[in-house]
Amino acid sequence: MPVNVLFSARSELWPEYEPLLRKGLAEAGMDFHLSKDIDAELVDYVVYAPNGSLQDFTPFTRLKAVLSLWAGVESISGNETLTVPLARMVDGGLTQGMTEWVVGHVLRYHLGMDRHITRQDGVWTPDAPPLASQRTVCILGLGALGEACVRALATLGFHVIGWSRTAKDISGVTCLHGSDGLRVALSQSEIVVLLLPDTAATENMLNADTLALLPKGAQIINPGRGPLIDDDALLHALNSGQVGHATLDVFRNEPLPPAHPYWAHSNVTVTPHIASETRPVTAAQVICENIRRGEAGEPFLHLVDRDLGY
CATH class of the missing domain: 3.40.50.720 (NAD(P)-binding Rossmann-like Domain)
Structure with a gap:
């Protein structure tokens, strides 16, 4: 059965991230399904941006981890519907x-x-x-x-x-x-x-x-x-x-x-919030590595401590 990866971020980011994520997951030797539209109960991993529409994780019954594209997770770390590991972006x-x-x-x-x-x-x-x-x-x-x-x-x-x-x-x-x-x-x-x-x-x-x-x-x-x-x-x-x-x-x-x-x-x-931003090329590598780790039973990178909020 393929690993189902849901991309839940602004739609304009999809053309940048899709080929990079596909390449990284393929190079990791994974059988996967990557899409912006997957039934919630089938999703294994969510590639996530907090400014997207997804806020309720309750329907994601087989979810293994949420992998944020943002370094800051203050808007999601306290989400009570999110009970699986949450990784922030460090790239x-x-x-x-x-x-x-x-x-x-x-x-x-x-x-x-x-x-x-x-x-x-x-x-x-x-x-x-x-x-x-x-x-x-x-x-x-x-x-x-x-x-x-x-x-x-x-x-x-x-x-x-x-x-x-x-x-x-x-x-x-x-x-x-x-x-x-x-x-x-x-x-x-x-x-x-x-x-x-x-x-x-x-x-x-x-x-x-x-x-x-x-x-x-x-x-x-x-x-x-x-x-x-x-x-x-x-x-x-x-x-x-x-x-x-x-x-x-x-x-x-x-x-x-x-x-x-x-x-x-x-x-x-x-300055208009330009000090740094997530770069798709390097961020996709981090996301793919965390999915590989999840499937291999290895510890995820950059996990958020919910008590500390980061």
């Missing part, structure tokens, strides 16, 4: 894209690029930046994306502090955890990058109290999740000069409404 293309975006914006801040781009007034001001080793960068969140960014920045010579809710150990990086570690990390960091998941424990991680811990004029980069930041607190910190500038790629409401104060603020850079 090389997404990781590389995020690393490139984060490193680019850290270097932009470190080198003072905005100042030279906006000030072409004929005034010669030779104010060279410090070396990377003299600049402390904090990465909040040490999952796959956070760890990749930490390693890339450390390779460039930055003094990097990585913070996570639980203890981590990354060679060459100062790793802190817990509430005490967060206070220490923020108090030392001139540039802070948020790469945490969106959970009840991480909502408003940057708020009036934590923003006040930063060195005056520190800079914020958020390609993680919009709810990690208390927007009102950040705007107040920007207006007071406590935060020098914020580059924000994700927001509580997307697209960011045209009237939102971030758009007009001189010390905010808005």
